[in-house]
Amino acid sequence: MMPAARESLLDAAYTALARRPWSAVRMVDVAAEAGVSRQTLYNEFGSKEGLARALVRREADGYLAGVERALSAHAEARERLAAVAEWTAAAARANPLVRAMLTGCWSRRLPTPTLSPVPSTSAVPAQRRADGPLPSPTDLVALVRDRAVAAMAGPGTSKADAADLAHSCELVVRLALSCVAAPPGRGGVAELVRSALPPQPR
Known part of the structure; x- marks a missing residue:
């Protein structure tokens, strides 16, 4: 199957999830929405659980890609x-x-795939990856922290400065998550970060 068709199926699954709880999402409806046969959907994902894992994996990747964009947006x-x-x-x-x-709080409306890897017999590389471990909240925070350190620590950065930077990155992600639960006032999350960090963390 072409990657574009896999993306269409994942888009259809995400759209279906926006309309109804995952338990009520039917594979036949996802296939119809994407314009493919139900057999094609099963060939690609193996099962509804496989589709759920692939959807969670894609959304995690999309979030991390956004982190990369944010890190490259400023000097x-x-x-x-x-x-x-x-x-x-x-x-x-x-x-x-x-x-x-990011929070570990999975509502009953959402799929709740196990985060540990599952046995995979798929011939589809993207599905084998989805069948591997899925990130926990701790994993995601660490991935963001490591990406930020890699983007901002230069070749001459000392171990101490790199450790300070890692600490600042983790603080920022956790601050952002607190703002999801309790939205900040004027200035938003960016202003909170600016006030929490020194002007030039190394």
Whole structure:
């Protein structure tokens, strides 16, 4: 199957999830929405559980791609971290799967795939990856932190400075998540980050 068709099926599954609880989403409806046969859907994902894992994996990847974009949007370190915080809060507010992955709070409306890997017999590389481990909230925070450190620590960065940067990155993500639960006032999450961090974290 072409990657575009797989994306169409995942888009259809996400749309269906927006309309009804995952338990009420039917594979036949997802296939029809994407314009493929139900057999094609099963060939690609194996089962409804496989589809759920692939959907969660895609949304996690999309969130992390947004983190990368935020990190490249500014030159100054504090503004990069403010952009990461804004993206994290916005993504968690807009996307229930991203919110669940970041917080660990999975509502009954959502699929709840196990985070540990499952046996995979799929011939589809993307599905084998989805059948692997899915990120826990701790994993996602660490992935964002590591990406931020990699983007901002130069070749001459000392171990101490890199550790300070890692601490600042983790603080920023956790601050952003708190803003999902309790939205900040004027200035939003970016202003909170700016006030919490020194002007030039290394």
